[in-house]
Amino acid sequence: MSPSRDALGALVRLVAWHDARPRATVRGPRGWVWACVVAAVFFWMSNPLVFVPGFHLSLEKAVDLVLVACLVTLPWLRVPRVPWPWLVFHALAYASLLWTIDPHLTGYTNLLYLKITLVALLIAANCEAEVVGWGLGLGGVVVVALSIHAYREEMWGASYAALEGVIFTGVGTNQNILAYTVVVALAGTLAVARRRPLPAQLLWVLVLAVNLYGLYLARSSTGYLAALSVVVVLGAVSAWPRVRSRGRRQVGLWSAGAGGFLLVAALGVITLLGDQLSTFSGRAPFWVATLEASADNSPVIGSGWGAVWQHPWSLVPPNAVADDIYARAGFQLSHGHNFFLDLVPELGVLGIVAALLILARCLRDARTSGVTPEGADPVAGRLVVLGLAALLVAGITEPMFTVPLGWWTLAVLGGIRANRVRARRAAHPQGRHRSFAGSAPASSS
DSSP states (O other), X not given: OOHHHHHHHHHHHHHHHHHTSOOBOTTSHHHHHHHHHHHHHHHHHTOOTTTSSOHHHHHHHHHHHHHHHHHHTGGGOOOOOOOHXXXXXXXXXXXXXXXXXXXXXXHHHHHHHHHHHHHHHHHHHHBOHHHHHHHHHHHHHHHHHHHHHHHHTTOTTSEEEETTEEEEOTTTTSHHHHHHHHHHHHHHHHHTOOOOOHHHHHHHHHHHHHHHHHHHHHOOHHHHHHHHHHHHHHHHHHHHHXXXXXXXXXXXXXXXXXXXXXXXXXXXXXXXXXXXXXXXXXXXXXXXHHHHHHHHHOTTTOSOTTSSOOBXXXXXXXXXXXXXXXXXXXXOOSSOOSTTTTTHHHHHHHHXXXXXXXXXXXXXXXXXXXXXXXXXXXXXXXXXXXXXHHHHXXXXXXXXXXXXXXXXXXXXHHHHHHTOOOOOEEEOTTSOEEEOSSOSOOOOO
């Protein structure tokens, strides 16, 4: 053989060996180490300004912890594969340096989100989906527990006085932030629901109860609606095999019933909490102003990633694009308050397309993994479906694509299937494949 073919063969064998390495599972101590790491990262990604006075500091802590976890589990370490839609989005975001209204902020934002993506993909590459689900649930417990502690200690930002009394806001200084954070944790908790030994089952019930209590404390209509949507989606996923076997008419009736129930429940939640349904608590005029201003300024490519909105994790100075939106709306909000609309002023239509590619990839992964016990990886499938339900419904009134927790969660969900354990094979450089005896080694940790 030529040296080039020898090198190619060695590279193929190295990749095959790497991809067959087991990820951490809940059946061993390595899995629980990673679950605790995921929980801590979840807390820091929630931007807990009550305890950490800046997201850049929280991100540093998250990066350091994941690197320590990689060093501790170095003998089993797996290098992440990056799903191509995330490459497309980051390429577009970096390309916006060519036309941004603020090159410094766009450069800073690009580096910030790139770090978040790498943290998420390292977790996805080294953890089975069940470990991730437990980590999300435990992360919600950390957020709720520390929110209660901060409230009792009367720490800055943990509450504020209003006409109806003292409002509980949590570690993120906002009740809506607390609500969508807990809903993501609930999605992870429900995704790993199954029969297990009594001590583990009691722990799961405790995690679920604490997160539900956190949702109650937040008293957010968006949070209630998102949590309800997660439960409805879980019910649909669980019932689908039985419903599908009963014919198209039964499927249609069941779907209509589930949709009607969700609509009535949503109207009830919003009415009981006093929110303005017709304008989404006053956000609708702001959304219209955002679209109009973006269409007049730069509708296709936007004005630069991270250069327009004044997010709590990236304080942007006044700029012409944001001022135009505020003038058209007649009032000021710090960002677009919507999953997709937050992207429009900064990355335009291309940003929306890139976001849709990410969502489509996640849905394809969920379908490939399966969501029923007969699927290839049903826990992973349920985690992706429930996670997307939480993000998209909360994203009706919150920028879940761009908030650090939302972006990190999306990257974790997208990385689980891309970094799955593959059966070990040896590939001949000329294209002939020979399978090793047996399958990939089972994890013992």
